[in-house]
Amino acid sequence: MRARELAIAGAFEFTPDVHADKRGLFVAPYQEPAFVAAVGRPFSPAQLNYSRSMRGVIRGLHFTRTPPGQSKYVYCAGGRALDVMLDARVGSPTFGKWDAVELGGGSFRAVYFPLGVAHSYVALEDDTVMAYMVSGNYVAEQELAIHPLDPELVLPWPQDITPILSPRDQAAPSLAEALATGMLPRYEDCVLAE
Template identity: 60%
Template sequence: MQVRELAVRDAYEFVPKTFPDHRGLFVAPFQEEAFVKALGHPLRLAQTNHSVSRRGTLRGVHFSDTPPGQAKYVYCPRGALLDVVVDLRVGSPTFGRWDAVRLDSTGFRAVYLAEGLGHAFMALEDDTAMTYLCSTGYNPAGEHGISPLDPELGLPWPADLASIMSEKDTSAPTLAEAVADGVLPRYDACVAFYERLRAY
């Protein structure tokens, strides 16, 4: 499995080898050995999520209070999507920076984002599925969002697709508003949390 760190610190792309034959295809989108080598700790798994989206559906930018936060390892078992990671950790060297990876059911690339990072994606095809391996369970009181259409972020959504969004995402604050409200994770707290994970 090939691994590379994205332009956002503490986010990684994992590229597994696929094995097609006359029956179909086999692939292992998550492999613990490669993950531990890249991150220095195993993936804590508390919950798996699965979403299905119409073409043009835009979900995010979502993040959680950190600690404990919610790390995510995501891949696309059906269809295709543009996956975006945004650094929302105040004080981070890559604060406000984003990176994007196309995830699809051909290459089965996966993206890992550590606690404190923001996550969003847009479905590029109808009936696109996203699978999330999550380090913690859903915590409604600790879940937040940033507008995926914030012009200051300038996220790379395809211009030819209409954005189908939830009411929650449509009304989410801009990055500047979230900074002013003091709701974003702090980089130093996130790094201390990552170090505790590596110490186990």
């Protein structure tokens, strides 16, 4: 397994080895020793989430109030997705920056998002399946969002898709609005809670 640090402090891309033969292939998208070597601590999942989306669906930018917070390990099990992260942690050395990784399509890559980093993706194909382990259980009152089409962010959404957003994501504030209302997590709180 190869790990690559992303442009967001504490975020990583993981690319596992693929073992193929005439029967097909085997791959382990999450491997604890490689994760610990890159991140410096184990990942303790509390829940496994699964979504299937048609081409053009954008989910996110989602994050969880910290504390308690929620980190994520994300994998595309079918189809293709452009996975986007935004550092929403006030005081972080990479606050307001984003990075993107194409997942699926035979790459078997996965990405890790630390607490306070907002997560989003767009399905690049119909029937794109995303599976992600999260470090905390879903609690509706703790779930927060930033508008994924905030023009100030200049996120790398493909120009050849028509974005399909949930009502929740359509109503989400911009990053500047979220900052002004005090809903964004503080970097120190995220680091202490990890």
